[in-house]
Amino acid sequence: MATMKDVAALARVGVGTVSRVLNDSGAVKESTRRKVEAAMKELNYIPNAYARGLKMNKTNTIALIIPTIWHPFFSEFAYYVERNLSEHKYKMLLCNSDVSNEKELEYIQMVQENKVDGIIGITYSDLDNFVSSHLPFVTIDRHFKEETVCVTSDNFLAGRLAVEQLIEKGCKKLGYIGTHSRFPSETTKRRDGFEDQAGRMEIPYAIFDGEDPVVAFKQEIRAFFEANPDVDGVFAHTDFIALDILEVLDEMKRKVPEEVQIIGCDGIKMEAGRRQIVSTIRQPVDLMAKEAVEKIIQVIDGEPVKTKIVLPVQYVEGPTTKNSF
Amino acid sequence: MATMKDVAALARVGVGTVSRVLNDSGAVKESTRRKVEAAMKELNYIPNAYARGLKMNKTNTIALIIPTIWHPFFSEFAYYVERNLSEHKYKMLLCNSDVSNEKELEYIQMVQENKVDGIIGITYSDLDNFVSSHLPFVTIDRHFKEETVCVTSDNFLAGRLAVEQLIEKGCKKLGYIGTHSRFPSETTKRRDGFEDQAGRMEIPYAIFDGEDPVVAFKQEIRAFFEANPDVDGVFAHTDFIALDILEVLDEMKRKVPEEVQIIGCDGIKMEAGRRQIVSTIRQPVDLMAKEAVEKIIQVIDGEPVKTKIVLPVQYVEGPTTKNSF
DNA sequence: CTGTTAGCGCGTTCAT
């Protein structure tokens, strides 16, 4: 592997000059610049990222921590994060935390090791003692004690929209089915919005809201419908929960959307260009990724940033509600 | 940020000793080891990955290149790759190539920059001039001119199994619908296996096999069924193609699986634990990832490796074939 | 057993 010294020798200049043409720093006479460039080409010179990183204390790499990439929501998010980072000349290190505190901490340590410049994280474990304000960290949907940049979508509105839609489509009694983490998350506002709007509209409703991890979730769902046989419109906390509900109702021989309508939340698609799998309140995943990337880079660059970014959500019609004509 | 020198100073030893306790290399007296460890703890010392990498010429990071992470097959694969790498103390850099030659090359360059030690790639562009035998590279499903380690599954058998299953389920005339890249790929053997088995069993069949990118794919599928109205069993080159077929048949008011049965290939699931979306020939994604990781690490370590690994496939019943009782 | 020292490849003064 050719090094800077080799290039300098071949071009009969000092290493300093090579460095200058490489980084366009300082002035270099056109003729010598050409000599150097020729030498670089001839030796097939590629600068060593480690030496540079050691010197500059910068890696141009950020880590993305998510529970698992094997999930359409996270994989869409990761897709856009990588894409945006790439446009800013950054690389992305991916970590499936599997919701394990240990692995999340390991990655947080990596920023201290100088392996990454910052972290974007969707996390569900106890990180309060490690996330400090001088750690370049952007969270999605989550708050910490220390003020940290948080990108989220309008979860409260999501709940309200779902109620509005279900009522408009003729539902008489609503249900909310979801789970929540024991750590503070923006997504709990989905339920709040649901209750708020149902209250305003004076619609009766029932709720099942378990704490993760819920064992035998499907049985809980079944029990919910047995206890509330008149519920004909459900807002599910996520699209996957909507899918679970769909399976349970199928077992119970209750038709969707004829007898029960369901609206999920997230707006997952299996790949770009495919349809939603259920009627849903869609989060603007692309925008969330874009914001997260811009914010983490600003934090790394030491620029001031807003610590909370809330993005709009939107109802998208799918196969689990009655079409409105 | 505390450095090794600081630790050495605080512990009143030389930096060599600190390095030794850090890496468990060479012998260190128990009492001094403790002194050093205490100092490390007190200063909250974290070794700098760059300095170490510069010295060792090793990053413990590999790059995974895939067309897009926003796809259940690739995201499952990436999930397992990261998991296996993690067990070997490696990190994973993720690259969505979007099937762009440029971006793939950029990552290949990174191994020369010493940003990564090796690459696992699912690629579809012209890389022959860059993939040389001394580049630590493991491909999935693909061959290059230069001998490179290739992990794949038994695609030929996949085609044969599909035919067997369709016939067993009562199909009289078969169809194969797929696409292929213009670069040599193991997956073209799915069609070969299909034709081989249909030939042996003397079953009539029709084929549509377009070259990527196929424009208006659904219209092609529709044309296929209009030209071959008696096809009652289809082997789709991928699960997503099976899904497209499903949509087309739905538009044509033809019932699946009653009138037409479909078997896909890949075995994608939206997340761990969920069901297949169609009847399918499933690839052992977890094993493929495990093999790919083991092989790339062996290559990096300079160990000899088999250059081709073929893993078994398996039929999995789903909603697009008639249940066999 | 342990301290000292020489680079790893690069960016950056500081003279020239």
Add this chain to the structure above:
DNA sequence: ATGAACGCGCTAACAG
């Protein structure tokens, strides 16, 4: 405009 020299933090070789 450009070359020489220093140091980033670490490992390994050597001397004691």
